[in-house]
Amino acid sequence: MxxxxxxxxxxxxxxxxxxxLAGAAVLLLGGKRTDRWGHLLAIGTVVVAxxxxxxxxxxxxxxxxxxxGVDLFTFISTGSLDVxxxxxxxPLSAVFVLLITGVGALIHVYSVGYMAHDPSRxxxxxxxxxxxxxxxxxxxxxxxxxxxxxxxxVGLASYLLIAFWYTRxxxxxxxxxxxxxxxxxxxxxxxxxxxxxxQLGTTSYAGVFGSxxxxxxxxxxxxxxLLLLGACGKSGQFPLQAWLPDAMEGPTPVSALIHAATMVTxxxxxxxxxxxxxxxxxxxxxxxxxxGAITILIGAVVGCAYDDIKKVLAWSTxxxxxxxxxxxxxxxxxxxxGIAHLLTHGFFKxxxxxxxxxxxxxxxxxxxxxxxxxxxxxxxTTFVTFGLGYLALIGFPFLSGYFxxxxxxxxxxxxxGASGYLLGGIAVLGAGLxxxxxxxxxxxxxxxxxxxxxxxxxxxxxxxxxxVMTLPMIVLAVGSVAAGFLLVEVFPLVDWLAPVFGEPEExxxxxxxxxxxxxxxxxxxxxxxxxxVVVGRREVPTTAPERVSLPVRAARAGLYADTVNExxxxxxxxxxxxxxVWVDNRGVDGLVNGIGAGLGGSSARLxxxxxxxxxxxxxxxxxxxxxxxxxxxxVAAG
Amino acid sequence: xxxxxYLVLAAVLFTIGAVGVLVRRNAIVVFMCIELMLNxxxxxxxxFARSTGTLDGQVIAFFVMxxxxxxxxxxxxxxxxxxxxxxxxxxxDANLLKY
Numbered sequence: 001m002x003x004x005x006x007x008x009x010x011x012x013x014x015x016x017x018x019x020x021l022a023g024a025a026v027l028l029l030g031g032k033r034t035d036r037w038g039h040l041l042a043i044g045t046v047v048v049a050x051x052x053x054x055x056x057x058x059x060x061x062x063x064x065x066x067x068x069g070v071d072l073f074t075f076i077s078t079g080s081l082d083v084x085x086x087x088x089x090x091p092l093s094a095v096f097v098l099l100i101t102g103v104g105a106l107i108h109v110y111s112v113g114y115m116a117h118d119p120s121r122x123x124x125x126x127x128x129x130x131x132x133x134x135x136x137x138x139x140x141x142x143x144x145x146x147x148x149x150x151x152x153x154v155g156l157a158s159y160l161l162i163a164f165w166y167t168r169x170x171x172x173x174x175x176x177x178x179x180x181x182x183x184x185x186x187x188x189x190x191x192x193x194x195x196x197x198x199q200l201g202t203t204s205y206a207g208v209f210g211s212x213x214x215x216x217x218x219x220x221x222x223x224x225x226l227l228l229l230g231a232c233g234k235s236g237q238f239p240l241q242a243w244l245p246d247a248m249e250g251p252t253p254v255s256a257l258i259h260a261a262t263m264v265t266x267x268x269x270x271x272x273x274x275x276x277x278x279x280x281x282x283x284x285x286x287x288x289x290x291x292g293a294i295t296i297l298i299g300a301v302v303g304c305a306y307d308d309i310k311k312v313l314a315w316s317t318x319x320x321x322x323x324x325x326x327x328x329x330x331x332x333x334x335x336x337x338g339i340a341h342l343l344t345h346g347f348f349k350x351x352x353x354x355x356x357x358x359x360x361x362x363x364x365x366x367x368x369x370x371x372x373x374x375x376x377x378x379x380x381t382t383f384v385t386f387g388l389g390y391l392a393l394i395g396f397p398f399l400s401g402y403f404x405x406x407x408x409x410x411x412x413x414x415x416x417g418a419s420g421y422l423l424g425g426i427a428v429l430g431a432g433l434x435x436x437x438x439x440x441x442x443x444x445x446x447x448x449x450x451x452x453x454x455x456x457x458x459x460x461x462x463x464x465x466x467x468v469m470t471l472p473m474i475v476l477a478v479g480s481v482a483a484g485f486l487l488v489e490v491f492p493l494v495d496w497l498a499p500v501f502g503e504p505e506e507x508x509x510x511x512x513x514x515x516x517x518x519x520x521x522x523x524x525x526x527x528x529x530x531x532x533v534v535v536g537r538r539e540v541p542t543t544a545p546e547r548v549s550l551p552v553r554a555a556r557a558g559l560y561a562d563t564v565n566e567x568x569x570x571x572x573x574x575x576x577x578x579x580x581v582w583v584d585n586r587g588v589d590g591l592v593n594g595i596g597a598g599l600g601g602s603s604a605r606l607x608x609x610x611x612x613x614x615x616x617x618x619x620x621x622x623x624x625x626x627x628x629x630x631x632x633x634x635v636a637a638g
Numbered sequence: 639x640x641x642x643x644y645l646v647l648a649a650v651l652f653t654i655g656a657v658g659v660l661v662r663r664n665a666i667v668v669f670m671c672i673e674l675m676l677n678x679x680x681x682x683x684x685x686f687a688r689s690t691g692t693l694d695g696q697v698i699a700f701f702v703m704x705x706x707x708x709x710x711x712x713x714x715x716x717x718x719x720x721x722x723x724x725x726x727x728x729x730x731d732a733n734l735l736k737y
Contacts, residue, residue, distance in 0.1 A: 607737045608737055609737075610736050610737040611733070611736055611737075612733030612734060612735055612736030612737075613729075613730055613733055614729045614730075614732070614733075615659070615660055615661075615663075615668075615729060615730070618659050618660060619660055622656055622660070
């Protein structure tokens with residue numbers, strides 16, 4: 001794949017990043033003056049960026065080249081270290097640009113309605129724009145340093161947006177947790193970049209991928225694992241998954257934009273982009289597979305036990321990104337399937353989150369599904385769009401999840417051997433669990449008896465959200481229905497991405513695709529049925545039952561991820577910190593202070609000998625002279 | 639006549655001077671005792687110069703005398719000044735410069 005310098009419209013692709021960034025700057029620096037029209041400017045920048053993205057993609061599709069580079073400026077130039085800031089517009093970045101700006105624009109529009117009554121709506125839009133700009137830099141950069149720049153930018157924007165309602169202690173804590181757990185992953189990515197500098201002397205994609213074959217096997221594996229650590233942190237994958245559900249403390253559009261559609265997919269992008277690295281190290285690729293498979297199950301199991309509508313969706317995100325990791329971990333047969341699932345997931349999960357936001361909007365910002373029920377009649381648009389997103393997510397035949405998730409499951413079986421069956425089995429089981437928890441969510445929210453009242457102290461008056469909110473939901477619902485079919489059958493993403501990942505080889509099917517499809521559909525149906533038996537058939541208690549079985553208790557605690565983190569990392573870390581503080585205070589400071597105090601004290605005492613009596617000085621001199629004379633005599637005699 | 643007699647005399651003079659410096663309070667007396675010590679040293683220097691037949695010790699003795707003369711000028715001026723301000727020539731009374 002040769003990268004050629006950009007011409008025409010593509011040379012202006014830096015505007016994609018500059019526009020939202022300028023929007024954020026104007027909104028943040030403009031202050032209250034921009035309160036009235038700030039959100040319109042924010043939407044405008046993202047919509048224009050989307051239009052530009054579409055135009056660039058069309059130009060790329062129409063041209064003979066498949067990969068276009070834009071050199072911007074020299075970022076760092078010192079001795080042997082030479083980093084230039086440039087952009088790379090190829091099919092993979094084009095796909096992400098369209099997802100980010102497209103879904104981003106819809107969510108910007110939705111936020112106008114959702115945040116209408118928030119006094120700091122301007123700040124919110126500024127952060128959203130900042131996020132879009134950082135995410136675009138992440139996917140458009142032509143080197144790992146540029147990617148790292150955007151990577152930290154989305155981390156910052158995510159922190160600011162989770163803590164948007166910073167007066168709530170829970171939100172402030174969740175933001176810190178997200179930031180710190182992301183930092184663990186970022187250390188991995190930073191080390192990977194350092195390793196490239198040290199071993200290859202370059203960080204540009206072209207340079208690294210061109211010379212990765214020259215590295216020793218162990219170095220490549222280390223590189224792959226460090227990149228994976230970075231990806232796990234950003235994408236909420238095992239073992240760094242615990243921050244994502246807590247991040248739901250932010251406003252719901254943030255959950256939709258950052259924690260479902262775009263930012264958390266950055267890890268998948270990183271691994272897909274680094275495909276040549278993983279091609280050279282089967283070990284690291286296997287670890288990606290294992291991480292993906294474990295995360296599918298963790299997310300799906302925990303999602304079954306939560307009662308908070310947003311947190312169920314968050315765990316679902318964790319699980320679905322596990323599918324994408326599984327796909328990109330499978331190697332060439334899985335890349336396109338993973339990216340396709342990423343796109344369709346971007347549609348339906350954003351739609352689901354916006355639907356959840358609409359429900360919360362109607363229910364006075366409540367999130368406990370045990371207090372919902374029977375909302376289908378009250379909020380018809382929300383119900384229909386949410387329902388379509390739900391069907392797409394569980395993989396209802398011929399909706400988008402069906403096409404893309406099945407492709408991943410097929411690819412897992414096609415891996416062959418025992419590991420293929422194991423991974424395929426996990427993926428099928430995950431699909432069943434997904435069907436269970438999502439059906440449970442639907443039943444508890446929209447069906448059954450209303451567990452809220454329009455009278456009394458807790459009165460709520462559910463109503464449909466304004467058009468500015470429902471419109472993006474409708475668009476996303478259409479996307480949820482059609483995206484899978486379009487991406488797999490009409491405009492095959494596999495062919496579009498072929499210049500990046502190579503022509504897909506015709507896999508030897510271990511299990512016929514039809515069998516996989518039927519199997520998945522049956523398992524999904526079983527999951528739905530089970531949810532109806534457990535939740536739909538019976539009255540839902542308004543408070544969560546106390547006496548529950550051990551697995552439920554474990555799932556409610558997020559499979560004890562927080563406990564493990566606390567007892568294995570946080571507490572020993574605190575002990576270490578305390579011990580080091582003690583050593584510092586007593587040892588290092590003690591030595592320094594001791595020397596000072598000793599000198600001060602002894603000089604104060606010695607100073608008392610300066611009595612002012614000349615004759616005592618004379619005696620001292622005489623004694624000293626005698627001592628010297630005696631010593632000289634002793635030396636001379638000895 | 640052995641040099642021992644000269645050296646013993648010098649030692650006795652030096653000791654008298656040293657004891658005088660230590661035990662007397664009157665600055666003039668202390669001063670004279672210092673001169674006594676200097677001259678005992680001069681005596682030693684001249685004695686050895688004589689016994690070894692070189693001139694070094696005698697030259698140094700002259701130097702000592704010159705320095706002592708200069709020292710007397712400065713020292714007596716200081717004592718005079720102290721006496722004028724304090725109406726006392728006791729070295730123990732002038733003890734302001736201390737810790």
